[in-house]
Amino acid sequence: MRKLVSLLLTAALAVMFVLPGAALAQKVIKLHHLNKDDPFDNSTGAMAQVFKSLVEAGTNGKVKVQTFPNSQLGKDNEVLQQVKDNVIQSGIFSVGGFAAMYPPIGVLDIPFAFPNISATYAVLDGPFGQKLSADITKKTGFKVLGFGDSGGFFAFSNSKKPIKTPDDLKGLKIRTMGLETHKRMVSALGGQPVAIAWAEVYTALQTGVADGQMNPIPIIAFAKFDEVQKYLTLSEHIFAPYVWVMNPEFYKSLTPQEMDVVNYAAKSAIVAGRGLARVIEASDRGLPALAKKMEVYALTAEEKAKFREVAVPAVKAYIKEALGPEGEQLMNDFLTAIAESEKAGK
Template sequence: MWCNRRSRRPGVAQHYPPVGVFDLPFAFPNIATAHEVINLKSEFGQKFAEDMHAKTGLKVIGLLDSGGFFALTNAKKEVKTLEDMQGLKIRTMTLPTHETIINSVGGKATPLPWAEVYTALQTGVADGQMNPIPTISFAKFEEVQPYMTLTNHIITPYVWMINEKFYDNLTPEEQRVVDYAAKAAVDAGRGVSRLIEASETRGLPYLSSKMKITTLSEAERQKFAAATQPAVKELIEDQFGADGVALMKALETSIQAASE
């Protein structure tokens, strides 16, 4: 059985580029909506799984967030406004959507492999980076990043997949076991991520004792959204074509329905 929990990473994105629609910035208003949409039970989750299966032959058995909303950290200054992003070198994954988000707010996207990130931040090759709270904490970025801004600009999924031929060759009982295990793991994974975020020793309370934490005002959040969304939508249309645009619109529709 082949399962992959990190479908937002460049390796898998190369095989299924439309996964980039999840990087539509400032699309999710809160974590509850994200949980409802990034879910195989949602209308969008079913559409996503069907499209991925049609294009790759892989059966999706689980969807969950990879640790929560992304925050921005940096070593230069407190970021409170869109203007504060000007010229900041922000490490991103080697994903065009992530690079576009940073460049569209006046920063300088600096794509680097994960193994090089801490050293790059420590030496100034990059001024900052973006990741969920648990990732920031486990990587000990607070040691080299005195500023964090809770932008909540994207939330990326773990996509659990299984080879369809392998799955089809299982007995009905074995398939039920796999399906149940995936569902249980998704539920547990969401709970663990929320616990880590709130942890006094690993989460935001801990990081706030080591870093200057800033939350974007609603007015500034709207400015960030206005700068980033059109750029990413244009990228999705250019790179993923009509199918990508349709998937993105389905995502927006599902978010709107979950928010009502």
């Protein structure tokens, strides 16, 4: 019995002295994202869980990933500061939240800029995406891990009438993220932009504080807007990516092998998020489900051209006014990258 007690005490002391050192040696990435942690429910959930799995496996557990879903740490603009201060190490942010720290992200809001969804991948993963990442790092200090898919192209929904022409938007109160580029676009089309926090959008649509809103199909579906909106227009007018960043000092604290794992894990996670968004769009959790309760209309190429004629000049003028020559150059680089990707795809 004495031998057994002695062995147990020795083992306990060993744990007391070894575990703290192991705990100190272990690196933890606290990761903020906007939605549920379920990888089959939404894009950020898929991104977070794939990233966690690949990082922890690829580093043999030396780097752990702790996720904070559903914006539990605060609004995007608040959490950005937490990442900057290394309170948390990484976050997947909406462009609306990210614009608070990096206004030039607004150049991505040129309406009807992308010809199709695959062009968004080519542009944001290619030379333009690299240039944008470098500019974000230069102006904010963040390490950019990539640009995710928030659910695809935006669609308009509302409770009043079908939207087939710019005139149909006249007088409608349309909820926006609060981005000035989005406000200018809605105003140019004759609508009345209303900035409402995400947590309050469903109630605002239900009570008539807003007549409509604009978001990708998966977001409209999981937010259950079909319960409070009658009409859905597949306008495909904006693609608003997620911006995924990491605290630069934490990133530099990783070994070269750990950096490599984090980089490829983020890229793989972004691909997973894109794939899930496309699956949800096409499944009974996306457009087919919405079509059971809502009147769905897809704009023709000719109808999109009419929207484009009105909306694009207003947004371009704002970007030139607000961001100056540097912002205008970034906008032109963005549009050139899209044109080049379109040529390469033909």
